[in-house]
Amino acid sequence: MTKTTFIAIFAVAVLLTGTMAGPIGLVQSADALKSKGNNLTEIGSKKVCGDRLCSEVPPAEKSGEPKKKEQVKSEKKAESAEKAKEAPKKDTKAEKMMEAKTVTKTPKTVTGIITSETDPGIGHESHQLAIVLPPSDKTYRGYLTYTASENVQLVALHGPLKKGMDKGQAIWTTDGKTKFGLTFVDKETSTGVWQFTGNAIAIHTKNSEPFTVSYSVTYTEHSTDGQRIVKGTTTSVQDPGIGHEEHQLALLLAPRDKAYSGHLTYDASEQVQIVTLIGPIEKGQIQGMPYWTPDDKTYYALSLVPTKAAGSTSFSGNALALHTFNSEPFTVSYSIVLTNPQK
Structure with missing residues (x-):
């Protein structure tokens, strides 16, 4: 091989090597820029945005603008609504019923001495009455122990009665409008113990002169519920x-x-x-x-x-x-x- 031929081959090899090295360098430069996290945001650009080319980044991610307050509130509201739908609804009615069932009625005890007064009931104006438990929309239940200055009768009222429900039974009323059924128990004694149920409890005589009674009553109060x-x-x-x-x-x-x-x-x-x-x-x-x-x-x-x-x-x-x-x-x-x- 002549010297001239050798020089020609060497020159061609150098040219080929330069041609291949150029593109490789460009690719390496692009990878280097991507790894450095350049924040360029040009749409359609071949420049690098973070770990991707800018052309690969969706517009929403490239905007970099913070969400508006209204948008944040709307998203939170929607999220809360979804959670509310998923959460089981509380049965408040059942909770109240269960609470009512678990309430313990604590007996009350009252003692005292009463001097009777003229019975305010129509038709009882010449009688005497000592009220132990006043009329109530709740029902009393309990025991009365008493000792009076003379023989007395025991009274329990039931009601008020609905219109038209006074049909021959004993009635007690102060005005002819609000009427109570009258339970009248004559034990023909001045002392005793009586178990009762009613909306009012009293001690009574058919005499016009006042009497005095010492008593102790233990009772509970109950709302009418059709069950208890x-x-x-x-x-x-x-x-x-x-x-x-x-x-x-x-x-x-x-x-x-x-x-x-x-x-x-x-x-x-x-x-x-x-x-x-x-x-x-x-x-x-x-x-x-x-x-x-x-x-x-x-x-x-x-x-x-x-x-x-x-x-x-x-x-x-x-x-x-x-x-x-x-x-x-x-x-x-x-x-x-x-x-x-x-x-």
């Missing part, structure tokens, strides 16, 4: 029991499997009997005991206790009613406090 407290005025109907077709019955607590227990105070338009049903029982279990059945299929043991037209008593059984052997309807006002709920 049941009160009202009702008119009897024909007794549906087989063999009782000529009798009258005022059903106060309907038959159920779970036994009731509680206290009843009542005021009827005539003398009544207190009926308690126990059961149902099998027909073969009757074995001579009194029973009551409406269809000759379902049987109940029957407790029938004669009493006066007004009174107060504790009870326990699967149904409660007042009864007469007469065929004419009677009316009764009553208050019941159950020691176990109806449902």
Whole structure:
């Protein structure tokens, strides 16, 4: 090979090497700029924006402008609304009912000495009255221990009665408009203990001269809810029991499997009997005991206790009613406090 040929080959090699090195250098420079995080933001540019070419960056990211306050508030509001939809709604009604069920009624005890005053009830102007617990929309239940200067009668009021519900039972009213059923218990004694239920409690005499009474009363107050407290005025109907077709019955607590227990105070338009049903029982279990059945299929043991037209008593059984052997309807006002709920 001649010297001239060798020089020519060497020159060509140098030229080829330079041609290849140029593009490689440019690529390396571009990569270097990307890694340095240049913040150029030209749209469509081949310059570098952070870790990408500016042409690769979406317009929203390249703007770099802070969000407006209105936009931030709107986004937060939308986010809160979504969370509210996902969160389970509270059943406030159920919470209130549960809270009411868990409230414990704390008995109150009041003692004192009262001198009676003229009874303000219409038709009782010549009588004397000592109010122990004043009229209330709540129902009182409790025990009264008393000792008076003369024989007294015990009074419980029920109501006020709805219009048209005064149908022959004893009534107490001060104005002829607001009327209460009147339970009037005459024990013909000046001292004793009385268990009561009603919307007012008092001690009474039919004399015109004042009397003095020392008393201690322990009681609870209950709102009428149809479950624990049941009160009202009702008119009897024909007794549906087989063999009782000529009798009258005022059903106060309907038959159920779970036994009731509680206290009843009542005021009827005539003398009544207190009926308690126990059961149902099998027909073969009757074995001579009194029973009551409406269809000759379902049987109940029957407790029938004669009493006066007004009174107060504790009870326990699967149904409660007042009864007469007469065929004419009677009316009764009553208050019941159950020691176990109806449902």
